[in-house]
Each structure stands twice: as structure tokens, then as C-alpha cells.
Amino acid sequence: MRNAYIAGTGYYVPPKVVTNQDMMQWYDTTDEWITERSGIRERRWVEAGTGPSDLAIPAFNMALEDAGMEKDEIDFVIFATLSPEAWFPGSGCFFQEKMNLGTIGVLDIRQQCTGFVYGLSLAKLFVESGQYKNVALVAAEVQSTSIDLSNEGRTVGVLFGDGAGVVIVRAREDEPGILSTHLHADGRFAKELWVPEPSSTHYPKVTDVNNLHCYMNGREVFKHAVTRFPEVINEALDANGWNKDEVDLYIPHQANLRISQMVAKILGLPEEKFYHNIQKYGNTTAASIAIAMAEAQRDGSLKKGDKLVLAAFGAGFTWAGAAIIF
Numbered sequence: 190m191r192n193a194y195i196a197g198t199g200y201y202v203p204p205k206v207v208t209n210q211d212m213m214q215w216y217d218t219t220d221e222w223i224t225e226r227s228g229i230r231e232r233r234w235v236e237a238g239t240g241p242s243d244l245a246i247p248a249f250n251m252a253l254e255d256a257g258m259e260k261d262e263i264d265f266v267i268f269a270t271l272s273p274e275a276w277f278p279g280s281g282c283f284f285q286e287k288m289n290l291g292t293i294g295v296l297d298i299r300q301q302c303t304g305f306v307y308g309l310s311l312a313k314l315f316v317e318s319g320q321y322k323n324v325a326l327v328a329a330e331v332q333s334t335s336i337d338l339s340n341e342g343r344t345v346g347v348l349f350g351d352g353a354g355v356v357i358v359r360a361r362e363d364e365p366g367i368l369s370t371h372l373h374a375d376g377r378f379a380k381e382l383w384v385p386e387p388s389s390t391h392y393p394k395v396t397d398v399n400n401l402h403c404y405m406n407g408r409e410v411f412k413h414a415v416t417r418f419p420e421v422i423n424e425a426l427d428a429n430g431w432n433k434d435e436v437d438l439y440i441p442h443q444a445n446l447r448i449s450q451m452v453a454k455i456l457g458l459p460e461e462k463f464y465h466n467i468q469k470y471g472n473t474t475a476a477s478i479a480i481a482m483a484e485a486q487r488d489g490s491l492k493k494g495d496k497l498v499l500a501a502f503g504a505g506f507t508w509a510g511a512a513i514i515f
């Protein structure tokens with residue numbers, strides 16, 4: 190039996206720390222407001238000229254080292270980002286060229302906050318079908334460049350950060366790994382959390398620079414998130430006959446500390462079972478679970494053989510979960 194598993198993890202965040210205090214130079218806001226509503230204390234921002242494919246490089250190298258592999262062994266790349274450096278081609282092609290990965294296939298996906306879990310689902314299929322042996326799943330975001338720094342943008346602007354996470358998905362015989370993934374979407378809510386432009390529906394693609402910023406109906410997102418997170422977690426548990434208490438660690442997409450705390454409460458789980466690093470990095474959308482997984486492994490919260498559940502919710506709306514023997 191050929192099973193896909195996570196052979197290595199890696200992450201990278203840019204060195205520039207932007208604190209809640211720093212936010213006060215652009216916004217009428219306070220450290221107290223941001224911390225109370227989101228749990229975020231600081232986030233990382235890139236310097237100008239850095240794209241997601243650049244952030245992905247050190248994360249990829251760390252994941253390769255963790256897996257004990259050389260980059261030439263990678264035979265496919267899945268790149269998840271909502272903040273690509275160009276309208277096209279996708280960031281995966283820039284990454285492939287920078288890493289000198291020859292002519293292996295690259296697939297860019299645009300699933301926003303659920304990009305990593307959707308990507309994991311694809312990586313599992315590629316590996317278990319035998320089409321590829323070693324898939325690099327890259328999730329990287331540069332969001333600081335699309336933040337509205339006028340006071341109008343304060344609700345969204347304080348939440349997001351830049352960073353990258355990578356996992357190497359490989360096959361092993363008999364021993365289980367990525368057991369199941371569960372993918373969902375509801376396009377009725379597409380415009381509750383979106384960046385409307387550039388858009389191919391009009392000429393030119395950008396009619397108003399304000400449409401390059403993220404619009405979010407925060408209350409609506411919150412309401413759906415606290416319903417869909419528990420739902421998809423239960424789906425992952427049921428699919429594998431797992432009891433919620435036997436799971437060693439839950440890694441939710443780092444959207445908002447309050448959302449995760451409410452989800453833990455709804456599920457009747459202690460907060461310690463939920464991994465958080467949003468305090469340091471903000472919401473790094475597709476990259477957040479990958480960064481959290483890599484950090485959790487290094488700080489001892491996540492060990493080989495652990496039962497791990499991932500869950501994500503975000504723009505689309507999309508939501509997704511995964512059950513993994515790490």
C-alpha cells in the first residue's frame with residue numbers, strides 16, 4: 190500500500206517585524222484593539238522587491254534538509270499563493286527557475302487561506318497514484334504590498350503578514366501518512382472577502398486602485414468560520430474513526446486567535462490542543478498552516494507519529510480539513 194506522508198517541513202518569515210505599535214503610524218488603532226480582536230501582536234513584512242517565490246526558497250531548503258533530500262529528487266511543485274508576483278505566470282514558475290529545478294512540472298493554485306490543505310490533497314493524489322515520487326508543496330504570501338495604509342483599511346490591514354512554508358510529500362509503504370483531506374467551497378460568499386481587481390471583466394483591468402485592496406466583511410467571515418471549522422474537523426475525525434481527544438494536535442489556519450478559541454470551545458477541546466503562532470506572524474493565508482506545522486515540529490509540539498488534524502477557512506468561501514499521521 191502506497192501512502193503519501195510528510196517527509197519534511199520548512200518555513201521562512203522575513204526579518205522585518207511590524208508591531209501593533211508600528212500600525213499606529215498609519216491607522217487610528219491601538220495595540221489593545223488589535224490584540225483583543227485578533228490575538229496578533231506583530232507580523233512580518235518584506236522589503237520592496239521580494240515576492241512569494243523568494244520567501245519560498247529558504248523554506249524549501251529547510252524542508253529538504255529536514256527530509257534528508259536533495260532538490261534534484263523533487264519531481265513536482267505545487268505552489269499555493271493569493272499574492273503572486275505577476276498576473277501570470279504563477280509564482281511556481283519563478284520559484285522553479287530560482288531554485289534551478291530543471292523542467293519539472295509546476296502547478297499554481299489560488300485557494301487563499303485553504304490553499305495549503307487543497308494543495309496537500311493534490312500532493313497526496315499525485316504521490317499515491319504513482320505519478321510523482323516527491324512533491325514539494327509550497328505556500329507563500331506577500332500581503333504587505335496590497336494593504337490599504339489609509340485609515341479606511343485599518344480593519345483588514347492589521348491582520349495580515351508575509352511568510353512561507355513548505356512540506357515535502359513522499360510515498361512510503363504500509364505505514365500511514367496523510368489519511369484524508371476534505372475540501373469545500375460556497376461561492377455565494379465570494380464577495381464577502383475578496384480583492385476585486387485586476388479583473389478581466391473590464392478594460393483596463395484596474396479601474397480603481399482601491400479595488401487592489403482586500404475587502405472583507407469581517408463579521409460575516411467570523412460567523413461562517415466558527416461554523417465551518419468545527420464542521421470540517423468533525424468530518425476529518427469521522428472519516429478516520431478518530432475520537433477528538435485522541436488527536437495530539439490541531440493546527441488551524443491562523444486567521445484569528447478568537448476564532449480558534451471559539452472553535453476549541455465549540456468542540457469541547459482544551460485550547461492547548463490548538464497550535465497558534467498568529468501572535469507573531471498575523472494571518473499569512475495559504476502559508477499559515479505550513480509555517481505553524483514547521484514551527485510546531487521544531488518546538489516539540491508536533492512529533493513524528495502524532496495524530497494531526499488541519500483545518501482552514503477563508504476567501505471563496507472555501508474550507509478544508511485533513512487528518513494526518515505525522
Ligand code: UT7
Nearest residue numbers: 217218219222226302343344347407408410411444445503
Ligand atoms: O482567513 C480569514 C480572514 N479573516 C478573518 O478571519 C477575520 C474574521 N473577522 C474578524 O476577526 C473580525 O470581524 C475583525 C477582527 C476583522 C473585526 O472585529 P469586529 O469585532 O467584527 O469589529 P468591527 O469591524 O465590527 O468593528 C468594531 C469597531 C468599529 O467601530 P464602531 O463602528 O464600533 O465605532 C470599527 O470602526 O472597531 C473599529 N475598528 C477599529 N478600531 C481600532 C475597525 N478596525 C479597527 C482597528 N483599530 N484596526
